[in-house]
Amino acid sequence: MFFKNFALAATLVSLVKGHPATIEKRLLFDPVCVQISKAVSSATDVYYLGDLRYGSDMAHWASSSSQLAKCTVRPGIAADVGIILGILGSTRTPFAVKGGGHTSNPGFSSTPGVHIAMSRFSGVTYDAASQTAVIGAGLVWDDVYAALEPHNVNVVGGRVSGVGVAGFTLGGGYSWKTNQYGLTVDTITAFELVKPSGAVVTVTETSDPDLFFGLKGGMNNFGIVTRFTLKTFPQTKVWGGLITFTFPHIPAVAAATAEFSATVTDAKASIITTYNFLLGQPGISLLVFYDGPTPPAGIFDKFLAIPHLTKDISTRSFLSLVKSSPSDATYGQRGIFNTVSLTQYTPSLLDAILNETVFWGSHLSLKSGSFISYDVEPFLPSLFSHGNSSAYPPNRAVGLSPFNIYYAWSLELFDSHFHKAAHESAARIRNLAISEGQGVLGAAVYPNYAIFDTPLEGMYGENVATLQSLKATIDPTNIMGLAGGFKF
Numbered sequence: 001m002f003f004k005n006f007a008l009a010a011t012l013v014s015l016v017k018g019h020p021a022t023i024e025k026r027l028l029f030d031p032v033c034v035q036i037s038k039a040v041s042s043a044t045d046v047y048y049l050g051d052l053r054y055g056s057d058m059a060h061w062a063s064s065s066s067q068l069a070k071c072t073v074r075p076g077i078a079a080d081v082g083i084i085l086g087i088l089g090s091t092r093t094p095f096a097v098k099g100g101g102h103t104s105n106p107g108f109s110s111t112p113g114v115h116i117a118m119s120r121f122s123g124v125t126y127d128a129a130s131q132t133a134v135i136g137a138g139l140v141w142d143d144v145y146a147a148l149e150p151h152n153v154n155v156v157g158g159r160v161s162g163v164g165v166a167g168f169t170l171g172g173g174y175s176w177k178t179n180q181y182g183l184t185v186d187t188i189t190a191f192e193l194v195k196p197s198g199a200v201v202t203v204t205e206t207s208d209p210d211l212f213f214g215l216k217g218g219m220n221n222f223g224i225v226t227r228f229t230l231k232t233f234p235q236t237k238v239w240g241g242l243i244t245f246t247f248p249h250i251p252a253v254a255a256a257t258a259e260f261s262a263t264v265t266d267a268k269a270s271i272i273t274t275y276n277f278l279l280g281q282p283g284i285s286l287l288v289f290y291d292g293p294t295p296p297a298g299i300f301d302k303f304l305a306i307p308h309l310t311k312d313i314s315t316r317s318f319l320s321l322v323k324s325s326p327s328d329a330t331y332g333q334r335g336i337f338n339t340v341s342l343t344q345y346t347p348s349l350l351d352a353i354l355n356e357t358v359f360w361g362s363h364l365s366l367k368s369g370s371f372i373s374y375d376v377e378p379f380l381p382s383l384f385s386h387g388n389s390s391a392y393p394p395n396r397a398v399g400l401s402p403f404n405i406y407y408a409w410s411l412e413l414f415d416s417h418f419h420k421a422a423h424e425s426a427a428r429i430r431n432l433a434i435s436e437g438q439g440v441l442g443a444a445v446y447p448n449y450a451i452f453d454t455p456l457e458g459m460y461g462e463n464v465a466t467l468q469s470l471k472a473t474i475d476p477t478n479i480m481g482l483a484g485g486f487k488f
Contacts, residue, residue: 032093032114033071039083043076043120057117058110060101061162061328062335062408064415067107069096069115076120078226082198085224088114089196089479096483097224100140100164104337104406105452107484109167118166121226126151132189135228137166145319154235154318156187159272159287160327169228171448172217172392174402176289176321179267179380181233185216186387190229193222196479200226214470217392217460219447221467221488222474240289241312241324246281249306253284254350256302261345261378268292269299270379275353277361277372282354287325288313330371330408334415338422339449340430341400344438345378352432353403356425360407364421368411375404394444394461402446403429422451447486456486464488 029048037046047054048071057072075081088095094113103109121136124147133155135144141158144165148154156175158168173184181187191203193215205212214222245253257273268291276283288300293315304313312324342349353374361372384396393400405425407418433439447459456464471480471488481487 030070030114032087032091033073035091036071036073036084036087036114039087040073040075040080041077044080044084045074045076047072047074057098057119058115060098060103060110061331062104063332064106064334064336064412065101065103065108065110067096067110067112067115069111070113072115072117074117074120078192078194078200081116081194081224081226082200084114084116085194085196085479086198088482089477092482094482097166097220099137099166100162100168102140102163103167104335105484108452109484111484113482116224118224118226123227124148126153126232131232132229133232135165135230137224137226137228139165141165141168142319142322145322148232148235149317149319151232152235153232155230155232156181156184159289159322160325161323162327162331165228166225167219168448170215170217170219170225172390172446173448174377174379174446176270176318177233177291178383179270180291180386181231182383182386183217183390183393184230185390185392187231188216188228189231191215191225192227192229193225195223196475196477210470211474213389214391214467214474216390217447218467218488220483220485221471221480223480235318236291237293237315238289238291238318238321239293239295239313239315240287240321241314241316242326243286243288243303243311243313244309245284245286245306246309247283249308250275250282250284250354252306253286253303254347254354256306257376257378258345258347258350259302260299264299265380266296266299267380269295271303273376275357275374275376277357277365278370280365282357282361283309285326289321333370333408333410334412334418335406335408336418336422336451337449338405338426338451339445340403340405340426340433340439341443341445342403342433342439343381343398343400345376345401346436346438348436349429349433349438350376352429356429360421360425364407364409364418367414367417368409369407369414369418370410371406371408373404373406373408375406377402377404391460391463391467392444392447394459394463398440398443400440400443400446402449404449419451426451450486454486456488459486 096111098109118138121138125134272287274285381399
């Protein structure tokens with residue numbers, strides 16, 4: 001917590017430094033913010049720069065995703081969200097909607113206008129009769145797992161600590177449980193949605209099939225989701241955790257990863273093999289997961305036989321396993337993601353990923369780069385078979401595993417250098433994968449990993465026209481276009 005508070009303070013300093021006019025304007029009560037504060041109920045509050053709650057509202061996991069807003073608003077009820085949207089629409093005020101704040105794309109959940117922080121939508125209600133859970137849009141998955149643990153059930157959610165429920169779910173949602181049950185969007189039964197008109201509605205496949213389709217992976221284009229209803233599944237203890245390996249053992253880990261990708265068919269088993277460049281050396285952080293107290297012999301044996309630097313593997317709660325990843329190690333630094341969709345991870349492709357790690361790690365460390373990371377995330381080819389049509393993925397005929405590029409750095413001066421590197425590195429991996437048959441030409445990429453200027457067709461393919469038509473129907477005055485993100 002101290003580290004996060006320190007990073008938050010550093011973020012605020014960097015945002016206001018050298019902008020005295022901006023500071024002066026933010027210290028005045030903006031008319032739109034005042035209008036909102038007068039119109040909403042007592043369940044909702046408005047905060048300004050200088051208030052610690054303002055700082056907490058606008059802070060992001062990656063400091064480069066934060067901006068100074070005119071004010072932050074914490075709505076407490078869905079009806080107030082509708083009032084806020086009405087005022088923002090009528091005044092044409094730019095705004096942002098922040099759930100967990102884990103996006104790496106600048107301006108996607110931040111704004112120089114009015115910043116809506118969803119933190120008060122924090123309930124988790126489990127219904128044993130329907131085997132569903134109603135989950136607030138302001139939560140991170142850690143909170144959800146902790147709330148459901150006493151009931152011995154779980155949902156299909158995030159794999160590492162600190163990831164927000166809302167953005168993750170609205171972008172699709174690859175999970176430790178995806179091989180068994182599909183993406184998070186495949187397990188949604190209802191959305192509580194505040195439409196751009198201000199109306200609060202419950203959207204299900206029966207009540208509004210077109211809008212239900214669009215919300216499953218279509219991001220924040222159709223209004224503001226305040227609650228999600230997800231299917232729950234029985235949850236026992238799980239097995240797994242984190243193992244780290246130094247440079248000499250990378251070939252052995254790569255061989256085991258390629259074999260796992262090609263041969264393991266147990267839907268309860270999953271891994272993330274992360275190639276890192278840190279402190280001048282490449283290494284690997286490996287997360288292993290089995291959805292049961294003990295994995296069958298043979299699945300992870302080759303990984304466990306490799307000499308390790310650190311090892312934290314045990315039978316544990318699901319929440320404990322999620323927290324075993326050091327996902328907050330770069331909290332408060334600048335950051336960017338980019339991605340490629342793959343069908344398999346072969347030895348030659350993993351060799352290329354190591355080369356990218358070393359090349360860009362060496363080059364970007366000279367430009368304040370602190371952490372260069374390439375995440376290998378193999379899933380079963382059948383992962384898309386568990387759901388039906390959705391905004392993402394646009395095509396379910398071929399299962400796609402996401403490959404994530406993540407760079408962290410400290411100096412704003414070099415932002416464009418890291419963005420360009422992420423583009424170039426992804427292109428090289430994509431071209432190699434397609435040439436060797438581990439990728440599909442034109443394969444849709446995962447919206448939650450996609451860099452900010454990814455074309456809509458690159459994520460939504462043949463669904464783009466349908467989603468644009470739906471957006472025009474739901475939001476004819478383009479109120480949601482005032483917020484950041486990928487826009488239809």
